[in-house]
Amino acid sequence: MFAPRYTDPLGSRLPAFERNILKLRAMQMLLIMFYAEELKRQVLDLIQTTDRLRVRFKPAEFKERVPEGAKRPLPKALNALIDDGAINDAEKNEIVTLIDYRNIVGHRMHELVSDIR
Numbered sequence: 001m002f003a004p005r006y007t008d009p010l011g012s013r014l015p016a017f018e019r020n021i022l023k024l025r026a027m028q029m030l031l032i033m034f035y036a037e038e039l040k041r042q043v044l045d046l047i048q049t050t051d052r053l054r055v056r057f058k059p060a061e062f063k064e065r066v067p068e069g070a071k072r073p074l075p076k077a078l079n080a081l082i083d084d085g086a087i088n089d090a091e092k093n094e095i096v097t098l099i100d101y102r103n104i105v106g107h108r109m110h111e112l113v114s115d116i117r
Contacts, residue, residue: 018116025113029105036102039095040074047077074099 014022047066054062065080066073078095081087087095105112 014116021116022113029109029112032105033102036099040099043077043081043095044073047080051080 013019044066048064048068051062051064051066055064066076070076078087078092082089082092
C-alpha cells in the first residue's frame with residue numbers, strides 16, 4: 001500500500017474528546033434504533049392481538065386488519081389505530097416521522113459522524 005505523505009501530530013488515534021463524541025453518538029444511534037423497533041413491535045402486537053380476540057369471539061363480524069405476513073404491516077396497523085380512535089392523524093404522523101428518522105440513522109450513519117476526523 002501507499003505510505004502516508006504526512007505525519008499526523010496526534011498519532012493514529014483520535015483525541016479523547018472526539019473518541020468520546022463517537023461513543024456518545026453511537027449510543028444515541030443505538031437507542032434510536034432500539035426504541036423505534038420496539039414501538040413498531042408494540043403497535044403491531046397491539047392490533048394483531050386485539051384482532052385475533054375479536055375474530056375468535058365474533059368471527060362473522062370481524063376480520064383481521066393486519067394478518068401475519070402482511071405486506072407493509074405498520075401503515076395498516078397505524079390506520080387501524082386511527083379507526084379505533086386510539087390515536088389521531090398528528091400522532092400517526094409523529095410515529096411515521098420517528099420511524100423515518102430510525103431509517104436515516106440506520107442507513108446513513110456515516111453522515112451523522114462525518115464532522116469527526
